[in-house]
Amino acid sequence: MATIDGLPPLREVIAHHGLSARKSLGQNFLLDLNLTAKIARMAGDLSGSDVLEVGPGPGGLTRGLLAEGARRVLAVEKDDRCLPALAEIAAAYPGRLEVLNADALAIDPLAHLTPPIRIVANLPYNVGTELLVRWLTPPAWPPVWSSLTLMFQKEVAERIVAKPGSKAYGRLALLAQWRTDARIVLTLPPEAFTPPPKIHSAVVHLTALPEPRYPADAATLSRIVAAAFNQRRKMLRASLKGVAPAIEDLLLAAGIQPTARAEEISLESFCALARLVKAG
Numbered sequence: 001m002a003t004i005d006g007l008p009p010l011r012e013v014i015a016h017h018g019l020s021a022r023k024s025l026g027q028n029f030l031l032d033l034n035l036t037a038k039i040a041r042m043a044g045d046l047s048g049s050d051v052l053e054v055g056p057g058p059g060g061l062t063r064g065l066l067a068e069g070a071r072r073v074l075a076v077e078k079d080d081r082c083l084p085a086l087a088e089i090a091a092a093y094p095g096r097l098e099v100l101n102a103d104a105l106a107i108d109p110l111a112h113l114t115p116p117i118r119i120v121a122n123l124p125y126n127v128g129t130e131l132l133v134r135w136l137t138p139p140a141w142p143p144v145w146s147s148l149t150l151m152f153q154k155e156v157a158e159r160i161v162a163k164p165g166s167k168a169y170g171r172l173a174l175l176a177q178w179r180t181d182a183r184i185v186l187t188l189p190p191e192a193f194t195p196p197p198k199i200h201s202a203v204v205h206l207t208a209l210p211e212p213r214y215p216a217d218a219a220t221l222s223r224i225v226a227a228a229f230n231q232r233r234k235m236l237r238a239s240l241k242g243v244a245p246a247i248e249d250l251l252l253a254a255g256i257q258p259t260a261r262a263e264e265i266s267l268e269s270f271c272a273l274a275r276l277v278k279a280g
């Protein structure tokens with residue numbers, strides 16, 4: 001059957017190149033090119049952007065990104081079995097796709113791209129979370145990228161966009177929401193992937209804010225949030241004891257009840273507390 005881009009359907013690509021999915025590399029592929037084009041559109045206007053794709057696999061999402069007009073795509077793939085399939089895509093889009101055979105955790109691929117840069121990935125979930133935290137913290141911050149569009153296990157996606165008062169609210173929500181606008185733009189059932197994983201998935205789109213949402217020293221905020229959520233069932237006056245000597249007074253000055261628990265506290269209040277702690 002013909003495809004939109006004239007390249008073979010992904011099932012044929014996988015069969016032709018012997019790309020049997022490897023569990024150790026978190027390989028659950030998206031084979032529906034309509035779906036990969038839809039995810040590419042969720043990344044925003046690609047026509048004027050360089051795109052970093054991490055974990056292209058047989059190239060379903062890569063083809064979506066190119067068909068949706070990405071100026072240039074740099075794809076970083078650890079599994080060298082995928083390289084011939086990706087070379088066929090590069091030949092169909094001359095000068096627009098470069099493939100790096102590398103572990104995305106071991107290199108800094110952003111240095112190879114020209115802003116505006118959008119990052120798109122359907123990665124194994126543990127790698128995705130590690131890269132997200134890396135892209136949100138120094139030295140990768142302030143960001144050279146303008147948006148991240150990343151597939152996660154649904155439960156992790158919910159932790160990224162969670163609001164105070166929910167079980168999912170914690171360090172990841174505070175870090176992501178301090179520096180970006182983050183929303184879930186798509187949820188997918190296991191059957192959307194080949195082979196199907198055990199869990200549901202979700203795509204999160206994060207847009208970098210020009211400045212953090214509220215002023216605070218990053219290291220102080222991170223220390224407070226870590227201490228507060230490491231003992232999330234304790235009252236803050238106990239969990240934050242080690243953060244500053246007069247923590248009860250500082251909590252009150254920040255408008256936070258010392259008897260409150262971490263998951264009730266907004267990002268704005270955590271930032272107010274971080275400013276007071278930093279000022280000493």
Ligand code: SAM
Nearest residue numbers: 025028029030055056057077078079103104122
């Ligand atoms: N993007 C493709 C798709 O949507 O069908 C493949 C997705 S599959 C969930 C994850 C891909 O990431 C696999 O191709 C795997 O080989 C690759 N991968 C896993 N760990 C990686 C790493 N550390 N660096 C780069 N690629 C990695």
